[in-house]
Amino acid sequence: MSARLVARDVVLAVDRDDAYANLLLPARIREAGLSPADAGFATELAYGTLRWQGQHDALIADAAGRPVDEIDPETRATLRIGSHQLSRMRVPAHAAVHETVALLGRRNKGRLGFANAVLRRLSEEPWEQRLARIAERLGADERLALESSHPAWVLRALRRTLDREGAAGELEALLEADNDPPAVQLVALPGLAEPGELDLAPTASPLGRVAPGGDPARVPQVASGAWRVQDAGSQLAALALTRARPVAAGERWLDLCAGPGGKTALLAAEAAVHGARLEANEVAPHRARLVRDAVRSIEPRPDVVVGDGRRYGRGETAGAFDRVLLDAPCTGLGALRRRPEARWRKQPTDVPELAALQVELLEASARAVRPGGLVAYVTCSPHLAETRAVVERASALGLEPVPTREVVAELSPGIALGETGDAVQLWPHRNGTDAMFIQLLMRPAG
Secondary structure, eight states: OOHHHHHHHHHHHHHHHOOOHHHHHHHHHHHHTOOHHHHHHHHHHHHHHHHTHHHHHHHHHHHHTSOGGGSOHHHHHHHHHHHHHHHHSOOOHHHHHHHHHGGGOSSOHHHHHHHHHHHHHHHTSOHHHHHHHHHTTSOHHHHHHHHHTOOHHHHHHHHHHHHHTTOGGGHHHHHHHHTSOOOOEEEEOTTTOOGGGSOOOBOSSTTEEEOOSSOGGGSHHHHHTSEEEOOHHHHHHHHHHHHSSOOOTTOEEEETTOTTOHHHHHHHHHHHHHTOEEEEEESSHHHHHHHHHHTTTOSSOOEEEESOGGGTTSGGGTTOEEEEEEEOOOOOGGGTTTSTTHHHHOOTTHHHHHHHHHHHHHHHHHHHEEEEEEEEEEESOOOGGGTHHHHTTTGGGTOEEOOHHHHHHHHSTTOOOOSOTTSEEOOHHHHSSOOOEEEEEEOOOO
16 A cells, blocks of 8 residues: 555545544554655645645635535545645655546546546646635635635634734734644653653653654653653643642542543553542543553553543532543644644534533533532633633532643743633644643632
Protein backbone atom coordinates (compact mmCIF):
# COMPACT_ATOMS: atom_id res chain seq x y z
CA MET A 1 0.00 0.00 0.00
CA SER A 2 1.46 3.36 -1.05
CA ALA A 3 1.70 6.49 1.08
CA ARG A 4 -0.88 8.20 -1.14
CA LEU A 5 -3.32 5.31 -0.75
CA VAL A 6 -2.92 5.37 3.04
CA ALA A 7 -3.61 9.11 3.11
CA ARG A 8 -6.55 8.84 0.70
CA ASP A 9 -8.15 6.02 2.70
CA VAL A 10 -7.82 7.99 5.95
CA VAL A 11 -9.38 11.09 4.37
CA LEU A 12 -12.16 8.89 2.97
CA ALA A 13 -12.81 7.20 6.33
CA VAL A 14 -13.03 10.58 8.08
CA ASP A 15 -15.54 11.80 5.49
CA ARG A 16 -17.63 8.66 5.05
CA ASP A 17 -17.33 6.84 8.39
CA ASP A 18 -16.73 9.74 10.83
CA ALA A 19 -13.36 8.18 11.72
CA TYR A 20 -10.73 9.99 13.79
CA ALA A 21 -7.57 10.63 11.80
CA ASN A 22 -5.28 10.68 14.85
CA LEU A 23 -6.37 7.13 15.73
CA LEU A 24 -6.65 5.68 12.22
CA LEU A 25 -3.58 7.08 10.47
CA PRO A 26 -0.88 5.55 12.73
CA ALA A 27 -2.59 2.16 12.48
CA ARG A 28 -2.78 2.34 8.69
CA ILE A 29 0.87 3.40 8.45
CA ARG A 30 1.90 0.39 10.53
CA GLU A 31 -0.31 -1.98 8.53
CA ALA A 32 1.19 -0.70 5.28
CA GLY A 33 4.75 -1.06 6.59
CA LEU A 34 5.69 2.38 5.28
CA SER A 35 9.27 3.60 5.54
CA PRO A 36 9.87 6.66 7.75
CA ALA A 37 9.99 8.88 4.66
CA ASP A 38 6.76 7.48 3.25
CA ALA A 39 5.11 7.65 6.66
CA GLY A 40 6.03 11.33 6.85
CA PHE A 41 4.61 11.92 3.37
CA ALA A 42 1.34 10.12 4.25
CA THR A 43 1.04 12.08 7.50
CA GLU A 44 1.61 15.46 5.85
CA LEU A 45 -0.79 14.56 3.04
CA ALA A 46 -3.61 13.25 5.25
CA TYR A 47 -3.51 15.91 7.94
CA GLY A 48 -2.83 18.70 5.49
CA THR A 49 -5.75 17.68 3.31
CA LEU A 50 -8.09 17.61 6.30
CA ARG A 51 -6.77 20.91 7.62
CA TRP A 52 -7.23 22.76 4.32
CA GLN A 53 -10.34 20.85 3.22
CA GLY A 54 -12.44 24.01 2.98
CA GLN A 55 -10.06 25.50 0.45
CA HIS A 56 -9.67 22.25 -1.47
CA ASP A 57 -13.42 21.86 -1.78
CA ALA A 58 -13.75 25.40 -3.15
CA LEU A 59 -10.93 24.80 -5.64
CA ILE A 60 -12.34 21.42 -6.72
CA ALA A 61 -15.87 22.78 -7.11
CA ASP A 62 -14.54 25.61 -9.27
CA ALA A 63 -12.56 23.24 -11.50
CA ALA A 64 -15.30 20.60 -11.65
CA GLY A 65 -18.19 22.97 -12.22
CA ARG A 66 -20.23 21.26 -9.51
CA PRO A 67 -20.39 21.23 -5.67
CA VAL A 68 -18.21 18.62 -4.00
CA ASP A 69 -21.29 17.13 -2.35
CA GLU A 70 -22.34 15.90 -5.77
CA ILE A 71 -19.10 13.90 -6.18
CA ASP A 72 -19.00 10.34 -4.85
CA PRO A 73 -17.01 9.95 -1.57
CA GLU A 74 -14.08 7.97 -2.98
CA THR A 75 -13.53 10.33 -5.88
CA ARG A 76 -14.00 13.34 -3.58
CA ALA A 77 -11.34 12.07 -1.16
CA THR A 78 -9.00 11.37 -4.08
CA LEU A 79 -9.49 14.86 -5.50
CA ARG A 80 -8.88 16.40 -2.08
CA ILE A 81 -5.48 14.76 -1.65
CA GLY A 82 -4.65 15.64 -5.26
CA SER A 83 -5.54 19.28 -4.65
CA HIS A 84 -3.38 19.33 -1.53
CA GLN A 85 -0.35 18.01 -3.41
CA LEU A 86 -0.84 20.60 -6.13
CA SER A 87 -1.30 23.53 -3.77
CA ARG A 88 0.59 22.94 -0.56
CA MET A 89 3.20 20.25 -1.10
CA ARG A 90 6.37 20.22 -3.16
CA VAL A 91 5.10 17.51 -5.49
CA PRO A 92 5.59 17.88 -9.27
CA ALA A 93 2.24 18.45 -10.98
CA HIS A 94 2.52 15.40 -13.25
CA ALA A 95 3.14 13.11 -10.28
CA ALA A 96 0.37 14.70 -8.21
CA VAL A 97 -2.11 14.14 -11.03
CA HIS A 98 -1.01 10.75 -12.41
CA GLU A 99 -0.23 8.97 -9.12
CA THR A 100 -3.35 10.30 -7.41
CA VAL A 101 -5.77 9.44 -10.22
CA ALA A 102 -4.30 5.93 -10.32
CA LEU A 103 -5.67 5.35 -6.80
CA LEU A 104 -9.15 5.04 -8.31
CA GLY A 105 -8.15 1.96 -10.29
CA ARG A 106 -9.48 1.17 -13.73
CA ARG A 107 -12.84 -0.34 -12.90
CA ASN A 108 -14.75 2.86 -13.61
CA LYS A 109 -13.27 4.75 -16.55
CA GLY A 110 -15.83 7.54 -16.23
CA ARG A 111 -14.81 8.30 -12.68
CA LEU A 112 -11.14 8.01 -13.63
CA GLY A 113 -11.53 10.44 -16.51
CA PHE A 114 -13.47 12.92 -14.39
CA ALA A 115 -10.81 12.97 -11.65
CA ASN A 116 -8.04 13.30 -14.21
CA ALA A 117 -9.78 16.24 -15.89
CA VAL A 118 -10.41 18.08 -12.59
CA LEU A 119 -6.85 17.68 -11.33
CA ARG A 120 -5.41 18.75 -14.68
CA ARG A 121 -7.54 21.89 -14.60
CA LEU A 122 -6.30 22.59 -11.09
CA SER A 123 -2.70 22.17 -12.25
CA GLU A 124 -3.14 24.64 -15.11
CA GLU A 125 -3.73 27.70 -12.92
CA PRO A 126 -1.84 28.74 -9.78
CA TRP A 127 -4.02 27.78 -6.83
CA GLU A 128 -3.55 31.19 -5.17
CA GLN A 129 -4.92 32.88 -8.28
CA ARG A 130 -7.94 30.57 -8.46
CA LEU A 131 -8.62 31.00 -4.74
CA ALA A 132 -8.41 34.80 -4.96
CA ARG A 133 -10.91 34.76 -7.81
CA ILE A 134 -13.32 32.65 -5.74
CA ALA A 135 -12.85 34.87 -2.68
CA GLU A 136 -13.79 38.02 -4.62
CA ARG A 137 -17.41 36.86 -4.63
CA LEU A 138 -17.60 36.45 -0.85
CA GLY A 139 -18.38 38.67 2.12
CA ALA A 140 -15.70 39.53 4.68
CA ASP A 141 -16.28 36.64 7.11
CA GLU A 142 -16.77 34.09 4.34
CA ARG A 143 -13.58 35.30 2.65
CA LEU A 144 -11.60 34.94 5.87
CA ALA A 145 -13.20 31.54 6.43
CA LEU A 146 -12.05 30.41 2.99
CA GLU A 147 -8.56 31.86 3.35
CA SER A 148 -8.09 30.27 6.80
CA SER A 149 -9.99 27.06 5.99
CA HIS A 150 -12.38 27.38 8.93
CA PRO A 151 -16.17 27.22 8.72
CA ALA A 152 -17.57 30.74 9.05
CA TRP A 153 -19.61 29.81 12.14
CA VAL A 154 -16.45 28.58 13.90
CA LEU A 155 -14.61 31.77 12.97
CA ARG A 156 -17.42 33.88 14.44
CA ALA A 157 -17.52 31.82 17.65
CA LEU A 158 -13.77 32.22 18.14
CA ARG A 159 -14.02 35.96 17.52
CA ARG A 160 -16.77 36.32 20.17
CA THR A 161 -14.64 34.57 22.78
CA LEU A 162 -11.56 36.63 21.99
CA ASP A 163 -13.67 39.77 22.01
CA ARG A 164 -14.78 38.96 25.56
CA GLU A 165 -11.10 39.23 26.51
CA GLY A 166 -10.72 42.45 24.54
CA ALA A 167 -8.54 40.52 22.07
CA ALA A 168 -10.65 40.28 18.91
CA GLY A 169 -7.62 41.55 17.00
CA GLU A 170 -5.88 38.23 17.69
CA LEU A 171 -8.35 36.26 15.56
CA GLU A 172 -6.13 35.92 12.50
CA ALA A 173 -3.19 34.83 14.68
CA LEU A 174 -5.43 32.17 16.22
CA LEU A 175 -6.64 30.93 12.84
CA GLU A 176 -3.05 30.75 11.65
CA ALA A 177 -2.07 28.77 14.76
CA ASP A 178 -4.92 26.33 14.11
CA ASN A 179 -3.35 25.59 10.73
CA ASP A 180 0.21 25.25 12.00
CA PRO A 181 0.91 21.57 12.75
CA PRO A 182 2.00 21.53 16.41
CA ALA A 183 4.96 19.76 17.90
CA VAL A 184 4.08 16.65 19.87
CA GLN A 185 4.11 17.32 23.62
CA LEU A 186 4.87 14.83 26.39
CA VAL A 187 4.03 14.57 30.07
CA ALA A 188 6.22 12.97 32.75
CA LEU A 189 3.84 10.99 34.96
CA PRO A 190 4.50 11.78 38.64
CA GLY A 191 5.95 8.87 40.55
CA LEU A 192 7.18 7.27 37.33
CA ALA A 193 9.27 10.02 35.75
CA GLU A 194 10.77 13.45 36.29
CA PRO A 195 10.51 16.18 33.63
CA GLY A 196 14.22 16.94 33.82
CA GLU A 197 15.32 13.42 32.96
CA LEU A 198 14.83 14.14 29.24
CA ASP A 199 16.86 16.95 27.70
CA LEU A 200 13.92 18.44 25.81
CA ALA A 201 12.35 21.88 25.49
CA PRO A 202 9.80 22.78 28.19
CA THR A 203 6.11 23.49 27.58
CA ALA A 204 3.52 25.53 29.47
CA SER A 205 3.07 22.62 31.89
CA PRO A 206 5.53 21.99 34.73
CA LEU A 207 5.51 18.30 33.76
CA GLY A 208 5.64 18.83 30.01
CA ARG A 209 8.34 18.59 27.37
CA VAL A 210 8.35 18.91 23.58
CA ALA A 211 8.87 15.49 22.00
CA PRO A 212 11.79 14.90 19.65
CA GLY A 213 10.98 14.45 15.97
CA GLY A 214 9.69 11.16 14.66
CA ASP A 215 7.36 8.65 16.23
CA PRO A 216 7.13 9.44 19.99
CA ALA A 217 6.42 5.75 20.67
CA ARG A 218 10.08 5.13 19.81
CA VAL A 219 11.16 7.15 22.86
CA PRO A 220 11.97 4.45 25.46
CA GLN A 221 10.35 6.39 28.31
CA VAL A 222 7.13 6.69 26.30
CA ALA A 223 7.21 3.03 25.34
CA SER A 224 7.55 2.09 29.03
CA GLY A 225 4.51 4.15 30.04
CA ALA A 226 6.44 6.53 32.32
CA TRP A 227 5.87 9.36 29.84
CA ARG A 228 2.79 9.94 27.68
CA VAL A 229 1.87 12.05 24.71
CA GLN A 230 -0.35 14.85 26.02
CA ASP A 231 -0.93 18.49 25.17
CA ALA A 232 0.27 20.92 27.85
CA GLY A 233 -3.21 22.44 28.09
CA SER A 234 -4.68 19.09 29.09
CA GLN A 235 -1.90 18.70 31.64
CA LEU A 236 -2.67 22.08 33.18
CA ALA A 237 -6.38 21.21 33.35
CA ALA A 238 -5.70 18.05 35.35
CA LEU A 239 -3.02 19.65 37.53
CA ALA A 240 -5.25 22.61 38.35
CA LEU A 241 -7.57 20.15 40.09
CA THR A 242 -4.90 18.07 41.84
CA ARG A 243 -2.65 20.95 42.91
CA ALA A 244 -5.15 23.70 43.76
CA ARG A 245 -4.76 22.67 47.39
CA PRO A 246 -2.75 20.01 49.27
CA VAL A 247 -4.04 16.44 48.97
CA ALA A 248 -5.06 14.55 52.09
CA ALA A 249 -4.32 10.84 52.09
CA GLY A 250 -7.43 8.80 51.43
CA GLU A 251 -9.20 11.37 49.26
CA ARG A 252 -11.63 10.02 46.65
CA TRP A 253 -11.42 11.48 43.17
CA LEU A 254 -13.75 11.08 40.19
CA ASP A 255 -12.98 11.49 36.51
CA LEU A 256 -16.55 11.76 35.26
CA CYS A 257 -15.97 11.57 31.47
CA ALA A 258 -12.63 9.79 31.30
CA GLY A 259 -12.23 8.58 27.72
CA PRO A 260 -9.86 8.30 26.00
CA GLY A 261 -7.79 8.50 29.18
CA GLY A 262 -5.04 11.08 28.81
CA LYS A 263 -6.11 13.21 31.76
CA THR A 264 -7.08 10.05 33.65
CA ALA A 265 -3.50 8.80 33.49
CA LEU A 266 -2.16 12.05 34.93
CA LEU A 267 -4.84 12.09 37.65
CA ALA A 268 -4.08 8.46 38.49
CA ALA A 269 -0.36 9.17 38.79
CA GLU A 270 -1.03 12.17 41.02
CA ALA A 271 -3.44 10.12 43.13
CA ALA A 272 -0.92 7.31 43.54
CA VAL A 273 1.77 9.73 44.73
CA HIS A 274 -0.52 11.33 47.33
CA GLY A 275 -2.44 8.30 48.53
CA ALA A 276 -5.75 9.27 46.92
CA ARG A 277 -8.15 6.89 45.13
CA LEU A 278 -9.42 7.57 41.63
CA GLU A 279 -12.56 6.31 39.94
CA ALA A 280 -12.73 6.82 36.17
CA ASN A 281 -16.13 6.73 34.48
CA GLU A 282 -16.74 6.51 30.73
CA VAL A 283 -20.05 6.08 28.96
CA ALA A 284 -18.71 4.25 25.88
CA PRO A 285 -17.26 0.73 26.40
CA HIS A 286 -14.69 1.08 23.61
CA ARG A 287 -13.43 4.35 25.13
CA ALA A 288 -13.33 2.73 28.57
CA ARG A 289 -10.92 0.18 27.09
CA LEU A 290 -8.71 3.08 25.98
CA VAL A 291 -8.81 4.44 29.55
CA ARG A 292 -7.70 1.08 30.97
CA ASP A 293 -4.84 0.99 28.49
CA ALA A 294 -3.84 4.57 29.40
CA VAL A 295 -3.41 3.71 33.10
CA ARG A 296 -1.74 0.33 32.62
CA SER A 297 1.63 1.53 33.96
CA ILE A 298 0.22 3.11 37.15
CA GLU A 299 -0.20 1.33 40.48
CA PRO A 300 -2.59 1.23 42.13
CA ARG A 301 -4.72 1.36 39.02
CA PRO A 302 -7.92 3.37 39.24
CA ASP A 303 -11.30 1.72 38.98
CA VAL A 304 -12.60 2.17 35.43
CA VAL A 305 -16.38 1.87 35.19
CA VAL A 306 -18.80 2.19 32.29
CA GLY A 307 -21.96 4.25 32.54
CA ASP A 308 -23.69 7.56 31.98
CA GLY A 309 -21.97 10.21 34.08
CA ARG A 310 -25.30 11.84 34.84
CA ARG A 311 -26.12 9.02 37.27
CA TYR A 312 -23.51 10.24 39.77
CA GLY A 313 -24.42 12.13 42.90
CA ARG A 314 -27.36 9.93 43.82
CA GLY A 315 -27.47 7.20 46.43
CA GLU A 316 -24.05 6.12 47.66
CA THR A 317 -22.20 8.50 45.29
CA ALA A 318 -23.91 11.62 46.69
CA GLY A 319 -21.21 13.83 48.22
CA ALA A 320 -18.75 10.93 47.97
CA PHE A 321 -15.83 12.58 46.18
CA ASP A 322 -13.26 15.15 47.27
CA ARG A 323 -12.33 16.18 43.73
CA VAL A 324 -14.21 15.76 40.47
CA LEU A 325 -12.87 16.32 36.96
CA LEU A 326 -15.59 17.06 34.43
CA ASP A 327 -13.81 17.04 31.08
CA ALA A 328 -17.09 17.58 29.29
CA PRO A 329 -17.98 16.28 25.81
CA CYS A 330 -17.80 19.29 23.49
CA THR A 331 -17.35 20.45 19.91
CA GLY A 332 -13.56 20.08 20.16
CA LEU A 333 -12.98 23.48 18.58
CA GLY A 334 -10.00 24.03 20.86
CA ALA A 335 -7.97 21.21 19.30
CA LEU A 336 -8.24 22.07 15.61
CA ARG A 337 -4.47 22.13 15.14
CA ARG A 338 -4.22 18.52 16.39
CA ARG A 339 -7.53 17.21 15.07
CA PRO A 340 -8.06 19.29 11.95
CA GLU A 341 -11.13 17.38 10.80
CA ALA A 342 -13.03 18.52 13.92
CA ARG A 343 -13.77 21.84 12.25
CA TRP A 344 -15.79 20.04 9.55
CA ARG A 345 -17.33 17.44 11.86
CA LYS A 346 -19.58 19.74 13.89
CA GLN A 347 -22.34 22.16 12.96
CA PRO A 348 -23.69 25.15 14.94
CA THR A 349 -26.87 23.15 15.52
CA ASP A 350 -24.80 20.67 17.58
CA VAL A 351 -23.89 23.27 20.21
CA PRO A 352 -27.23 23.59 22.10
CA GLU A 353 -27.50 19.81 22.58
CA LEU A 354 -23.90 19.60 23.81
CA ALA A 355 -24.38 22.57 26.14
CA ALA A 356 -27.48 20.95 27.66
CA LEU A 357 -25.49 17.76 28.28
CA GLN A 358 -22.64 19.78 29.82
CA VAL A 359 -25.04 21.41 32.28
CA GLU A 360 -26.51 18.03 33.24
CA LEU A 361 -23.03 16.62 33.84
CA LEU A 362 -22.09 19.67 35.91
CA GLU A 363 -25.22 19.10 37.97
CA ALA A 364 -24.12 15.49 38.57
CA SER A 365 -20.65 16.72 39.57
CA ALA A 366 -22.20 19.16 42.05
CA ARG A 367 -24.16 16.32 43.65
CA ALA A 368 -21.17 13.98 43.70
CA VAL A 369 -18.63 16.31 45.33
CA ARG A 370 -18.53 16.55 49.10
CA PRO A 371 -18.98 19.85 50.96
CA GLY A 372 -15.65 21.67 50.71
CA GLY A 373 -14.65 19.60 47.66
CA LEU A 374 -13.48 20.78 44.25
CA VAL A 375 -14.88 20.38 40.75
CA ALA A 376 -12.86 21.20 37.63
CA TYR A 377 -15.07 22.04 34.65
CA VAL A 378 -12.95 21.61 31.52
CA THR A 379 -13.69 21.73 27.81
CA CYS A 380 -11.47 21.54 24.76
CA SER A 381 -13.60 24.27 23.23
CA PRO A 382 -13.53 28.05 23.60
CA HIS A 383 -17.15 28.42 22.43
CA LEU A 384 -18.92 30.65 24.97
CA ALA A 385 -22.02 28.45 24.99
CA GLU A 386 -19.84 25.53 26.14
CA THR A 387 -17.77 27.48 28.64
CA ARG A 388 -19.07 30.69 30.23
CA ALA A 389 -22.74 29.90 29.73
CA VAL A 390 -22.33 26.53 31.47
CA VAL A 391 -20.35 27.69 34.50
CA GLU A 392 -22.75 30.59 34.97
CA ARG A 393 -25.19 27.88 36.05
CA ALA A 394 -22.83 26.72 38.80
CA SER A 395 -24.19 28.91 41.58
CA ALA A 396 -27.70 27.54 41.02
CA LEU A 397 -26.20 24.07 41.44
CA GLY A 398 -24.56 24.94 44.75
CA LEU A 399 -21.03 25.54 43.43
CA GLU A 400 -18.87 28.62 43.86
CA PRO A 401 -16.03 29.71 41.52
CA VAL A 402 -12.44 29.30 42.65
CA PRO A 403 -9.80 31.77 41.33
CA THR A 404 -8.50 29.40 38.67
CA ARG A 405 -6.22 31.98 37.09
CA GLU A 406 -4.15 32.12 40.29
CA VAL A 407 -3.82 28.33 40.36
CA VAL A 408 -2.71 28.07 36.72
CA ALA A 409 -0.34 31.04 37.05
CA GLU A 410 1.36 29.26 39.96
CA LEU A 411 1.63 26.04 37.95
CA SER A 412 3.03 27.88 34.93
CA PRO A 413 4.84 31.06 36.02
CA GLY A 414 4.78 33.75 33.35
CA ILE A 415 1.95 32.19 31.36
CA ALA A 416 -0.10 34.72 29.37
CA LEU A 417 -3.73 34.57 30.52
CA GLY A 418 -6.47 36.66 29.01
CA GLU A 419 -8.86 38.72 31.09
CA THR A 420 -11.47 36.04 31.74
CA GLY A 421 -12.44 36.52 35.40
CA ASP A 422 -11.98 33.47 37.59
CA ALA A 423 -11.66 31.06 34.65
CA VAL A 424 -8.73 30.29 32.37
CA GLN A 425 -9.02 30.18 28.59
CA LEU A 426 -5.83 28.93 26.98
CA TRP A 427 -5.03 29.61 23.32
CA PRO A 428 -2.68 27.94 20.82
CA HIS A 429 -1.38 31.24 19.41
CA ARG A 430 -0.73 32.63 22.89
CA ASN A 431 0.20 29.66 25.07
CA GLY A 432 1.31 26.93 22.65
CA THR A 433 -1.50 24.69 23.92
CA ASP A 434 -4.90 23.57 22.77
CA ALA A 435 -7.64 26.11 23.53
CA MET A 436 -8.63 24.55 26.86
CA PHE A 437 -11.15 26.20 29.15
CA ILE A 438 -10.64 25.54 32.88
CA GLN A 439 -12.87 26.64 35.73
CA LEU A 440 -12.39 25.36 39.28
CA LEU A 441 -15.53 25.30 41.43
CA MET A 442 -16.10 24.47 45.08
CA ARG A 443 -19.09 23.14 46.96
CA PRO A 444 -19.18 25.29 50.11
CA ALA A 445 -18.75 23.46 53.41
CA GLY A 446 -21.59 23.66 55.92
